[in-house]
Amino acid sequence: MVDVRDAAKALAGAGRVVVFTGAGMSAESGVPTFRDALTGLWERFDAQALATPQAFEDDPDLVWGWYEWRRSLALRVAPNPGHEAVAAIEAHAPHTVVITQNVDDLHEQAGSTAPIHLHGSLFTPRCATCSRPAEPSREAAPEEGRRLAPPRCEHCGGPIRPGVVWFGEALPAEPLEAAVQAATECDVLLTIGTSGLVYPAADIPVVAAKFGATVIQVNPQPTPLDAVAAFNLTGTAATVLPALVSAAWPLS
Ligand code: BJW
Ligand code: ZN
Numbered sequence: 001m002v003d004v005r006d007a008a009k010a011l012a013g014a015g016r017v018v019v020f021t022g023a024g025m026s027a028e029s030g031v032p033t034f035r036d037a038l039t040g041l042w043e044r045f046d047a048q049a050l051a052t053p054q055a056f057e058d059d060p061d062l063v064w065g066w067y068e069w070r071r072s073l074a075l076r077v078a079p080n081p082g083h084e085a086v087a088a089i090e091a092h093a094p095h096t097v098v099i100t101q102n103v104d105d106l107h108e109q110a111g112s113t114a115p116i117h118l119h120g121s122l123f124t125p126r127c128a129t130c131s132r133p134a135e136p137s138r139e140a141a142p143e144e145g146r147r148l149a150p151p152r153c154e155h156c157g158g159p160i161r162p163g164v165v166w167f168g169e170a171l172p173a174e175p176l177e178a179a180v181q182a183a184t185e186c187d188v189l190l191t192i193g194t195s196g197l198v199y200p201a202a203d204i205p206v207v208a209a210k211f212g213a214t215v216i217q218v219n220p221q222p223t224p225l226d227a228v229a230a231f232n233l234t235g236t237a238a239t240v241l242p243a244l245v246s247a248a249w250p251l252s
């Protein structure tokens with residue numbers, strides 16, 4: 001186990017905290033990371049190619065089937081001790097902002113109050129033509145690896161798409177602005193379970209470091225963010241984060 005004591009001291013002494021999370025945060029809940037997302041019967045596809053507007057235009061049934069399968073998986077799993085530790089940080093340090101790239105809504109389930117979603121959510125489908133929000137489907141999810149025709153918009157008949165941000169699409173302006181603002185103002189930024197490869201989200205910890213924050217990284221693997229992190233806690237979210245919280249606030 002890594003020694004979390006010095007990182008815990010920085011966390012406990014921080015006025016403003018940002019928690020920035022990626023797919024590794026949910027790995028121990030049973031949600032595969034983005035770069036490992038296409039396992040099993042999805043293995044022959046390429047996640048980076050499927051997460052694009054072009055893929056949805058070319059083969060909407062394939063893309064909708066994949067997202068509906070992932071939504072059903074997200075509904076079956078539960079937050080892990082890492083998500084719970086993030087909610088505990090919010091309880092101990094009231095000026096905490098949680099920024100997530102994840103689309104599974106597990107932070108909300110763990111009790112985080114208002115996480116900023118940079119890449120949308122699996123639970124906010126909308127019309128691909130007129131952008132009106134749609135109700136999440138009540139149909140049973142397709143089996144793994146199966147295509148499924150997207151439902152049609154009740155207003156304009158356009159295809160319903162997942163409410164996520166695909167490659168080549170702009171991130172939602174308000175959440176992005178709020179995330180950058182929080183990064184410029186925080187004393188400590190914890191970056192958890194992200195490869196730091198996808199922009200502009202990957203700039204958030206870099207911005208925080210530039211504005212003087214102490215960056216603490218939790219990841220079992222090295223990432224490009226090692227360079228800006230004052231503390232690299234090598235390990236998984238569900239093991240390192242509870243230890244970090246216990247060391248930061250030992251009497252609670
Ligand atoms: C554990 C663990 C455990 C494992 N515990 N850790 C600058 C330079 C180069 C390229 C670009 C640039 N700026 C923009 C681009 C292009 C592009 C981009 O970044 N490309 C890169 C691939 C190079 N970016 C975009 O296109 C963005 N849009 C944009 O820039 O728009 C400009 C624009 C402006 C105005 C008008 C129009 C356009 C959009 C990016 C959207 C990303 N969307 C996705 C899909 C969301 C829906 C879905 O899930 O399907 O978001 S892609 C995917 O990557 C997903 C994730 O949120 C995101 C980040 O991935 P993450 O979370 O880091 O996961 P992994 O799998 O990569 O890593 C997991 C990590 O966990 C690893 O490090 C493991 O070690 C670790 N781990 N187990 C802790 N138990
Ligand atoms: Zn419509």
